[in-house]
Amino acid sequence: MPGARGDGGWLDAHATYYGGSDASGTNNGACGYGNQLSAGYGYITTALSTPLFEGGDICGACYEIRCAGTGCLPRNPSTVVTATNLCPPGSNGGWCDPPKQHFDLSQPAFSQIASIPYGHVLLQYRRVPCQRQGAIHYTINGHTFFNLVLIENVGGSGDVVGVEIKGSNTNWMPMxxxxxxxxxxxxxxxxxxxxxxxxxxxxxxxxxxxxxxxxWQFGRAYSGGQF
Structure with a gap:
C-alpha cells in the first residue's frame, strides 16, 4: 500500500470532508454504489485521492483512520471508513492531486475523529477487514445480451478482484x-x-x-453468501 510508514503499521495522509452532516452529497460516486445506505455502507465513508483509488479497484475496502495533529478530538479516537468514491485531481485546493495520499471523508466520518471547523487535518490510516451486516448484494443491469452486475456489501477484504457467473445451463464464466x-x-x-x-x-x-x-429481472438486486 502506498504512503509513508507511520507508527505501528499506520500510514500518513491528509483528510478533508465533503457533503452534509447527514452525508448528503456522497451518494452516486465513482464506485457505482448509488445509494450507499441501501448498499450497506452507511454514512461513514470516504473518497480517495487518485493514488489510493487505484482506478476503482479499491472500491469497498475498509480503512481504520485517526487524526494526527491540530484539530483532533480528545483522546484521538479512530473509526473505520469504507472507500466509496474518488476525490478527483484539482479538488479541495489540490489535496487530491497525485501523488498525495488523501481521504475526502463524509462529514459524519470526519466528525468522528476531528473538529468540523478545522476542515483539514493530518491523518493516519491502515487497511482493516470489513465487517458487513447481511449478505453480498448482486444488482443485475443491462439488456438481453449484456449483463452488468454491481457487487455491494462485501465483507472480508471489501474490495473485489474477480467475479464469476454461472447460469443453470452454463459452466462458470469469468466476468x-x-x-x-x-x-x-x-x-x-x-x-x-x-x-x-x-x-x-x-x-x-x-x-x-x-x-x-x-x-430474474434486470434492475433487481439479489442476495447470497458473505465472507
Missing part, C-alpha cells in the same frame, strides 16, 4: 470489470437461475448458488 464494482459479461442468460463466485483482494472466495431465480 470483466466495467467500472468501480460493476462487472460485465455478454450473452443471453435469461431464463436461467444465476450463481456468482466473488474473489476478494485477500484471495478468499465466496460462492452464492442460484441467488437469482430463473425469472
Amino acid at each position: 470483466a470489470r466495467n467500472w468501480g464494482q460493476n462487472w460485465m459479461i455478454g450473452g443471453n442468460l435469461g431464463g436461467q437461475s444465476l450463481s456468482f463466485r466473488v474473489t476478494g483482494s485477500d484471495g478468499r472466495k465466496v460462492t452464492s448458488l442460484n441467488v437469482a431465480p430463473a425469472n
Whole structure:
C-alpha cells in the first residue's frame, strides 16, 4: 500500500470532508454504489485521492483512520471508513492531486475523529477487514445480451478482484470489470437461475448458488453468501 510508514503499521495522509452532516452529497460516486445506505455502507465513508483509488479497484475496502495533529478530538479516537468514491485531481485546493495520499471523508466520518471547523487535518490510516451486516448484494443491469452486475456489501477484504457467473445451463464464466464494482459479461442468460463466485483482494472466495431465480429481472438486486 502506498504512503509513508507511520507508527505501528499506520500510514500518513491528509483528510478533508465533503457533503452534509447527514452525508448528503456522497451518494452516486465513482464506485457505482448509488445509494450507499441501501448498499450497506452507511454514512461513514470516504473518497480517495487518485493514488489510493487505484482506478476503482479499491472500491469497498475498509480503512481504520485517526487524526494526527491540530484539530483532533480528545483522546484521538479512530473509526473505520469504507472507500466509496474518488476525490478527483484539482479538488479541495489540490489535496487530491497525485501523488498525495488523501481521504475526502463524509462529514459524519470526519466528525468522528476531528473538529468540523478545522476542515483539514493530518491523518493516519491502515487497511482493516470489513465487517458487513447481511449478505453480498448482486444488482443485475443491462439488456438481453449484456449483463452488468454491481457487487455491494462485501465483507472480508471489501474490495473485489474477480467475479464469476454461472447460469443453470452454463459452466462458470469469468466476468470483466466495467467500472468501480460493476462487472460485465455478454450473452443471453435469461431464463436461467444465476450463481456468482466473488474473489476478494485477500484471495478468499465466496460462492452464492442460484441467488437469482430463473425469472430474474434486470434492475433487481439479489442476495447470497458473505465472507
